Amino acid sequence: xxxxxxxxxxxxxxxxxxxxxxxxxxxxxxxxxxxxxxxxxxxxxxxxxxxxxxxxxxxxxxxxxxxxxxxxxxxxxxxxxxxxxxxxxxxxxxxxxxxxxxxxxxxxxxxxxxxxxx
Amino acid sequence: xxxxxxxxxxxxxxxxxxxxxxxxxxxxxxxxxxxxxxxxxxxxxxxxxxxxxxxxxxxxxxxxxxxxxxxxxxxxxxxxxxxxxxxxxxxxxxxxxxxxxxxxxxxxxxxxxxxxxxxxxxxxxxxxxxxxxxxxxxxxxxxxxxxxxxxxxxxxxxxxxxxxxxxxxxxxxxxxxxxxxxxxxxxxxxxxxxxxxxxxxxxxxxxxxxxxxxxxxxxxxxxxxxxxxxxxxxxxxxxxxxxxxxxxxxxxxxxxxxxxxxxxxxxxxxxxxxxxxxxxxxxxxxxxxxxxxxxxxxxxxxxxxxxxxxxxxxxxxxxxxxxxxxxxxxxxxxxxxxxxxxxxxxxxxxxxxxxxx
Numbered sequence: 406x407x408x409x410x411x412x413x414x415x416x417x418x419x420x421x422x423x424x425x426x427x428x429x430x431x432x433x434x435x436x437x438x439x440x441x442x443x444x445x446x447x448x449x450x451x452x453x454x455x456x457x458x459x460x461x462x463x464x465x466x467x468x469x470x471x472x473x474x475x476x477x478x479x480x481x482x483x484x485x486x487x488x489x490x491x492x493x494x495x496x497x498x499x500x501x502x503x504x505x506x507x508x509x510x511x512x513x514x515x516x517x518x519x520x521x522x523x
Numbered sequence: 524x525x526x527x528x529x530x531x532x533x534x535x536x537x538x539x540x541x542x543x544x545x546x547x548x549x550x551x552x553x554x555x556x557x558x559x560x561x562x563x564x565x566x567x568x569x570x571x572x573x574x575x576x577x578x579x580x581x582x583x584x585x586x587x588x589x590x591x592x593x594x595x596x597x598x599x600x601x602x603x604x605x606x607x608x609x610x611x612x613x614x615x616x617x618x619x620x621x622x623x624x625x626x627x628x629x630x631x632x633x634x635x636x637x638x639x640x641x642x643x644x645x646x647x648x649x650x651x652x653x654x655x656x657x658x659x660x661x662x663x664x665x666x667x668x669x670x671x672x673x674x675x676x677x678x679x680x681x682x683x684x685x686x687x688x689x690x691x692x693x694x695x696x697x698x699x700x701x702x703x704x705x706x707x708x709x710x711x712x713x714x715x716x717x718x719x720x721x722x723x724x725x726x727x728x729x730x731x732x733x734x735x736x737x738x739x740x741x742x743x744x745x746x747x748x749x750x751x752x753x754x755x756x757x758x759x760x761x762x763x764x765x766x767x768x769x770x771x772x773x774x775x776x777x778x779x780x781x782x783x784x785x786x787x788x789x790x791x792x793x794x795x796x797x798x799x800x801x802x803x804x805x806x807x808x809x810x811x812x813x814x815x816x817x818x819x820x821x822x823x824x825x826x827x828x829x830x831x832x833x834x835x836x837x838x839x840x841x842x843x844x845x846x847x848x849x850x851x852x853x854x855x856x857x858x859x860x861x862x863x864x865x866x867x868x869x870x871x872x873x874x875x876x877x878x879x880x
Binding site: 411412413414415417418419420421425426428429435438439442443445446447449450453454457513514515516517518519521 | 538539542543545546547550600601603604605607608609611612614615618622625626629653656657658661662663664665668669670671832834835836837838839840
């Protein structure tokens, strides 16, 4: 059989899952580092979209600054934004859940070697 | 929805993914270009101080000692944390992004199989050896076990290269340096060709030659063939083993390899070297760009710290054995005559030209 599986798994990756690695004596420092990194990436992602949005609108001759400040969202829009906001919170703080107190992260000296069972 | 390409680089499926991954790329650039040099020299000084104070042998460097001194530096730990985190973030989001359009992307690969120019050759009965099924560089499913591995590898390694290879600039530079053999140049092998970035340059540079890209990983080869056919480049991509290619003896004029050997188990490396010697004709050249070697303890302490970290934290399970091996000796034992290859823009790589007499 070919190694190629035509079914595309949605989730894949042993290395990027599980408890991962810890590099500091207190794993909370690792978790905080990951959180800060995710926050900074999220901030940039939003900023980048804002830049693109303003450019697109400007090219169409629309100045939206005043309208944005005055905008009143409806219920559906509020709900949609809440879902996205919750996802962002989960993404930022997932490091803490990956390495709870009873998990033992791999040491930086533990070599990676995948166990093949299939 | 496909968002097209930037040049030859596929775009992630949403702007949010693209912005996030570009941020990760910038963070990686900071880690590699600014943060590592910021502790490499002070760490080396500390290590030399420790050596003279502890009375350790001045003529050799013990890796465990290097590591224990470097790890005392807070910035070294931040760097270790940062490199691992950005690599995980990069693969997680890259794959997530392309899986969103996964069925269409896979259909495109299937449809491209029948298209030319070029060919995709594989045997459905091929059994991938377990040594090749590691999640090298932490890539989910590795090179072999993700049907979308090709496009994920392409975008992911663009982040790894900090963006300076987004139009295959690095592969172009190296493939341009292929050692031309005396006499004919009609058949060229790119061994461990991955997604064919160098193979396509080799063909463009040598339009009269047959260029074959051989790799163990079918998902990468499928993507390579799709890209080559879209760009009108006639390369044959074939699934196979570098240690047992099945090609006829003396049938190639030149072989090219880029960072293949450090991803092979140490017992496979001499088999590959011998196989390349067998399939090259007398006078044929083997151009090799590869990780450095440390068998004579010739690498500086900071570089050994980096390679050790990379091996254990970036899923390079075989690289330490390669780095500590006498690779040049293996090439000589196979019968090659060696000379230093050309200097490249990547000072980390060693550059070797091996010629079959």
